Amino acid sequence: MNDRAGTPAQESDLVDIDALRAAYYDLKPDVSIPEQRVVFGTSGHRGSSLNTAFNENHIAATTQAICEYRAGQGIDGPLFLGADTHELSGPAMTTALEVLVANEVRVLVDAFGDWVPTPALSHAILRYNNAGHPDRADGIVVTPSHNPPADGGFKYNPPHGGPADTDATSWIAARANDLIADEMRGVRMSEPSGVETYDFRGTYVDDLENIIDVKAIAVSGIRIGADPLGGASVNYWAAIGERYGLDLTVVNPNVDPTWSFMTLDWDGKIRMDPSSPSAMASVLTHKDDFDILTGNDADADRHGIVTPDGGLMNPNHYLAVAIDYLFRTRSGWRPDAAVGKTLVSSSIIDRVAESLDRRLWEVPVGFKWFVPGLIDGSVGFGGEESAGASFLRFDGTVWTTDKDGILLALLASEILATTGKTPSQHYRELTQRFGSPVYERVDAPASPAQKTALGKLDGDAIGATELAGEVIVAKLSRAPGNDAALGGVKVETANAWFAARPSGTENVYKIYAESFEGADHLKRVQSDAKSIVDGALDGA
Structure with missing residues (x-):
């Protein structure tokens, strides 16, 4: 916890808006550098223009990849486009419009020039697709969600209205990085014209x-x-x-x-x-x-x-x-x-x-x-x-x-x-x-190799039989609901559990833990969790 947590922001904490916007246009990413590649997390591609992680070429190439992806999937209806209040959302939305129009995509933006919340964009996609139209709509929302002011974000929502799945985002990211590596030769851009509008706010x-x-x-x-x-x-x-x-x-x-x-x-x-x-x-x-x-x-x-x-x-x-x-x-x-x-x-x-x-x-x-x-x-x-x-x-x-x-x-x-x-x-x-559970998430150090190993760890590889004095009743590496891989492990007892997942951005893994036996018991769960995971990683 930072000493100034919860205190008002000071001048020194504020991002330089002019520098942020200038970097969006001036800095050109080198996708041979991992930190400068297009990478889709659970909520799209995110980064700061100041770090050459969210710049004009990123957004132009990603939008071109989305145009090609939707064409390959037979998605030929309108694309709803909205943005939040982050500074980089404005120029990124403009870049996206230039590419979408050049690719002859029918684009709908807010009728009043208002910002568009993520749920309003999802609502618009579903409303269109449930109205019996012969074509299907999808959307892009330009947002890094709750991230700091220096960040930008870019998220694609296919016709089901929710976040795109890994198959879609992996293809889009790979194609975008190829376009950037090829010096943007495959990216089409033109001045936006013929853009339609939609009342996101009133409809929602x-x-x-x-x-x-x-x-x-x-x-x-x-x-x-x-x-x-x-x-x-x-x-x-x-x-x-x-x-x-x-x-x-x-x-x-x-x-x-x-x-x-x-x-x-x-x-x-x-x-x-x-x-x-x-x-x-x-x-x-x-x-x-x-x-x-x-x-x-x-x-x-x-x-x-x-x-x-x-x-x-x-x-x-x-x-x-x-x-x-x-x-x-x-x-x-x-x-x-x-x-x-x-x-x-x-x-x-x-x-x-x-x-x-x-x-x-x-x-x-x-x-x-x-x-x-x-x-x-x-x-x-x-x-x-x-x-x-x-x-x-x-x-x-x-x-x-x-x-x-x-x-x-x-x-x-x-x-x-x-x-x-x-x-x-x-x-x-x-x-x-x-009962009254006590819940906390903490981070533990992990090398890139250990993070990779944790992401692939099988619950059966965990040899422990007890957690904080209780018998372990489940060791999961796949979700009970849909049998999808957790990208980590979860260990359960009758009154406590922990889950460990590698961070997508830092050299740490995240330990989520909960106990119905109080704060002291939770500390034991967290301590045992680290020992159990570290032991499993050493043996992996």
């Missing part, structure tokens, strides 16, 4: 009544505070309050590409993470001014929930409350609709699902795994421990296939309006029934 906001009980919220008169954290949801929250007659205040309507109004995150960086107490410190000063106070990151795919009686909720705690509430109130969902969670989310969700007599569907890290189930209604709710989730409409049909932080924030108000209890109160009641 008007449809919310089909998934959230906005009438109950309005009738209750609860006071809602929404902080967009300088992100793309800023005008959406104002529109939601006006459209549905809610007592809703946009706590901070400011948009500043340096994010100078933020408090520093745990590591001393500016990061728009609504689930981080350090990043949300300034928001938390308004805790007692509202009945429900929420935050979103820059592209509004993450949520943070603040209550007067509980402060900022741990994301795992809120997911458990949301699941318990939704599966008890959504009578239009399929009776066999499952509870979807990633394997590094809290096990209190397992206990909640069992009490609801609902199937638990555990998948690896990455929201893309929930997409098929949300589309066909076999998964009612999909959530990640990193404060990202979505769920079905009242009638059991798909809403979005990407994370929706606006939706989850509104759900907190519905829960209070219809039950008279805050999500924090509901969580305390859940712990009285199921």
